[in-house]
Amino acid sequence: MDDRKSVQDWWRTSIIDMAPGRIAFRGRPIEELIGTVSFPQMIWLMVRGDMPSAAQAALFEAALVAGVDHGPQAPSISAARMAATCGVGLNNAMATGVNMLGDVHGGAGEQCAELYFDIDQRMSDGAPLDQAVEAGLTAWRAKYGKIVSGFGHRFHKPVDPRAPRLMTLVRDAAEAGTVSGRFADIGEAVQSVLSERQPIAMNIDGATSVIFCELGFAAPLSRGLFCLSRSVGILAHAWEQTQQGGRNKGPMPPSFLPTYDPDPQV
Known part of the structure; x- marks a missing residue:
């Protein structure tokens, strides 16, 4: 391989074809996309490589709107x-917020999708839904512990107001043939098992994971898509804070100080 070809292949991509005077995403010229494609459709195209139907895009958009x-x-x-009060730009404040989205805060959608896909595979292998759910939850808890991502909420009890609306849209989409409804069945079956002792809400992560799985997104993309969605709220709050002013705002007002708990060993 000559040096020129080696350099050109360094960042091989099927996402964009860019040269002087030419920009095409997934083979589609940008001038044909501008004004004809919605932002959710563009996200789908860039990540998946194809264009969703209008019905798929509408369901996808609903999930993105719900998590902002x-x-x-x-x-x-x-x-x-807090970052916005420290003299950084909006992009820095946004990066600070997005970087907080890890396994505990922001990663529940990916983990929940893993659970749904595991249950789906068990069903494909011949297990009925109830047995697949029980086995999937047992495997989940062995890996992650007793808290099942996508279910339960520290504020919204017993119902997360976002989840029922999203699940209604999934059921409508399944009735219209846009999605199968298989993952909606799985999600609701998981909620039913988890609620045997006391009512527990399917939360935003549980519901959006149903949608992302129904639409064929791989589990890790649930986290990335949530980051895109939550970036809207992060931008709005960072901008609002810059308009309100304030300098070096910490997690508590200055009149409150954290509890000092001296180390008895010192």
Whole structure:
């Protein structure tokens, strides 16, 4: 391989064809996409390589809309607002917030999708839904512990108001033939098992994971898509904070100080 070809192959991509005077995403010229494609459709095209139907795009968009914000008490939002008071730009404040989206805060959708796909595989291998759910939950808990991502919420009890609306849209889409409804069955069966002792809500992560699985997105993309969705709220809060002003705002007002708990060993 000559040196020129080696350099050109260094970052091989099927996503974009870019040269002077030419930009095409997945083989589609940008001038044909501008004004004809919605942002959710563009996300799908870039990630998946094809264009969703209008019905698929509408369901996908509903999931993205549902996760945009959850208030300043959410670590990602509060971190972005604090960053905005420290003299950084909006992009830095947004990066601060997005970087808070890890396994505990922001990763539940990916973990929940893993559970759904595991149950789906068990059903494909011949297990009925109830047995597949029980076996899937047992395997989940052995790996992650007793808290099942996608279910339960520290604020919204016994119902997360976002989840029922999303599940209604999934059921409507299944009735219309847009999706199979298989993962909606799985999600609701998981919720039923988890609620045997006391009612537990399917939360935003549980519901959006149903949608992403129904639409064929791999489990890790559930986290990336949530980051895109939550970035909207992060931007809005960072911008609002810059308009409100404030300098070096910490997690508590200055009149409150953290509890000092001296180390008895010292």
